[in-house]
Amino acid sequence: MLMLVGTAAFASPSKAEGPEKKPVKLGVATSGPETVKAAAKDENLPPMLTDKTNGLNPELLKRFDAFRTYMYQKHGVTLEINSGYRSTEKQAYLYRTMPRGMASAPGTSLHEKGEAIDYRPASPTYNQDLAKFGLKIPYPGVENWHVERTN
Numbered sequence: 001m002l003m004l005v006g007t008a009a010f011a012s013p014s015k016a017e018g019p020e021k022k023p024v025k026l027g028v029a030t031s032g033p034e035t036v037k038a039a040a041k042d043e044n045l046p047p048m049l050t051d052k053t054n055g056l057n058p059e060l061l062k063r064f065d066a067f068r069t070y071m072y073q074k075h076g077v078t079l080e081i082n083s084g085y086r087s088t089e090k091q092a093y094l095y096r097t098m099p100r101g102m103a104s105a106p107g108t109s110l111h112e113k114g115e116a117i118d119y120r121p122a123s124p125t126y127n128q129d130l131a132k133f134g135l136k137i138p139y140p141g142v143e144n145w146h147v148e149r150t151n
């Protein structure tokens with residue numbers, strides 16, 4: 001349910017005021033069954049753009065960025081991308097070297113299309129929050145860190 005979304009400012013008005021107030025730049029998750037405005041950009045949140053974001057679908061990256069900002073401001077969690085786009089060679093290496101079931105066979109992973117993000121720290125309890133940004137954990141309980149677009 002989305003009943004609590006956007007109510008934080010009303011629940012704790014004293015926290016909404018303060019010296020850290022700055023111009024608000026909103027990001028918006030553009031699709032998904034339930035979309036919400038992303039929290040305002042926060043200068044305390046380390047930037048997400050690293051070498052791990054290279055090759056990722058821009059829409060996936062945009063949604064994850066909005067989710068990440070939301071999680072930082074709502075729950076105080078700093079998420080980082082652990083793995084994004086992978087070449088087929090890299091996927092083949094992981095498939096060979098990781099425990100069975102932990103990496104898809106080369107040629108079958110959405111990571112090879114830039115359509116999947118592995119992030120940390122992950123939790124199955126994030127699934128509802130991910131859904132607000134058009135994201136999902138396709139293998140909950142198995143790979144809680146693996147995120148894809150819902151559409």
Ligand SMILES: [Zn+2]
Binds near residue numbers: 111147
């Ligand atoms: Zn993954």
